[in-house]
Amino acid sequence: MIIVLKPGCTPEQVKDFTNTLTNEYSIKVNTWVGTQSTVLGLIGDTSAIDIDYISAQDFVESVKRVQEPYKKSNRKFHPDDTVITLPDGQKIGGGGLALIAGPCSVESKEQICDIARRVKAAGAQFLRGGAFKPRTSPYAFQGLKAEGLELLKEAKKETGLPIVTEIMSANHIDMFLENGVDIIQVGARNMQNFDLLKELGKVKTPILLKRGLSSTIEELLMSAEYILAGGNEQVILCERGIRTYETYTRNTLDISAIPILKKLSHLPVVVDPSHAGGIAWLVEPLALAAVAAGADGLIIEVHNNPAKALSDGAQSLTPDQFDKAAEHLRAAAKAFGRNVE
Ligand SMILES: [Mn+2]
Known part of the structure; x- marks a missing residue:
């Protein structure tokens, strides 16, 4: 300084x-x-x-300042990539391509188990599904909450897929841990909920931290710093699109954030093309671009009946569409020298 x-x-x-x-x-x-x-x-x-x-x-x-204000997430002080490894051996980071797939919201046992089976068959290694939903409107579906976590647990029991699900309040941390949530997601709207980040710094579960819709790259890294400074070193950064003047897409996927985050930080970077594009047909091209730019993984919304989905149906792939997308993504990752089968 x-x-x-x-x-x-x-x-x-x-x-x-x-x-x-x-x-x-x-x-x-x-x-x-x-x-x-x-x-x-x-x-x-x-x-x-x-x-x-x-x-x-x-x-x-x-x-x-001549040095970045973030220290623990800074690659200067930690040159090697952080690789998140779950107890069952699934990894995020380290040269592979992690595919996290599932519905926006958990809606019923049949729905989540059916989708879990399908995305697993397509090669996804993680199941996503929202139980607590941060919706723009208070009148929109708010999620099945505790019951949703139970249903995710059932789907995990059936398929073995680790669960990624969003937390909205620090009061729910114990409930998430009791239900065996494998990766706790912090959504874009909570990226700067500092009290929540501090509490998540105290747990050992990996945290998927989404970039806020109007947040800078440095702000995202400072939010990661809150979790890391608390002692939880397992943080995954997620680029999910930022707000620009463009209205065709739901958000604008900031492709440049991927190589920039990889340069500035040692933390793995996952991309959410579903919430970035907001339209199902845009998901695959955005995901391919993310792979080319060096993303360590993708989190993609898949629904067995998008037209009837209780949230984000328009951007959800059908299981058949996900089959194809996963195949193309793996082929692309391989072509870029990534470690995928
Ligand atoms: Mn969604």
């Missing part, structure tokens, strides 16, 4: 400020006294220093 002090700053002010910084943080301060102004170079872990506090000092002209 570089701090430029205003001209006219007295040597006492510089000394007092430097002492305050070195006493409060484990850093060193290098001071350069120029003819016009004094520049301080802070060396060490500056991630805990509040840049606004520095700027608020009346003798400070400007302040600039």
Whole structure:
């Protein structure tokens, strides 16, 4: 961090400020006294220093970070890729292609078990399904809640597929763990629910963290930092489209976020082409683009009767469509040198 002090700053002010910084943080301060102004170079872990506090000092002209404010998710301090490995051996990261598939919402035992069987047969290694649904309208279907988790457990018992499902409140963490949820999803709308992120930092279950619809890449990494800083090192980042002026698609899939996240961070990156495009026929091309850009996995909505789905039917693939998409995605991943069968 570089701090430029205003001209006219007295040597006492510089000394007092430097002492305050070195006493409060484990850093060193290098001071350069120029003819016009004094520049301080802070060396060490500056991630805990509040840049606004520095700027608020009346003798400070400007302040600039030269290092990213996220540390635990930063590849600089952790050059090797993080690979999430579940107890049954399924992996996210490490050169393969993880396919997470299933309905937007869990609707009934028949529905979730039928879809689970079909996506497994198509090669998906994980089952997704929403039990707690964050809907834009309070009048829309809100999910089967606890019953939905029970039904996911049944589908897992039947197919062996690990479960990925979204949490909306820290009050539900125990319920998720008791029901054997394998990967807890934090949805786009909760990406900056910091109290929830802190609580998820205390569990050992992997967390799939979706990017907020208007969040920057750095904000996503700072949210991951909340979970990592709490002690849970198993975080999967998810690009799911951001809001732009384009209205043809539900969101705009930010393809560039994939290589950028892979460069800045060691965490695996999964892409959600379903919520990005919002239209079933767009899912496969967006997913193929994500594979080409280096995504470690895809989370795709599949419904056995999209026309009757209680949520997100328009963007859901039928099991037959998913069969084809999975085949094409595996072929593409192989062509890009990925480790898939
Ligand atoms: Mn959905």
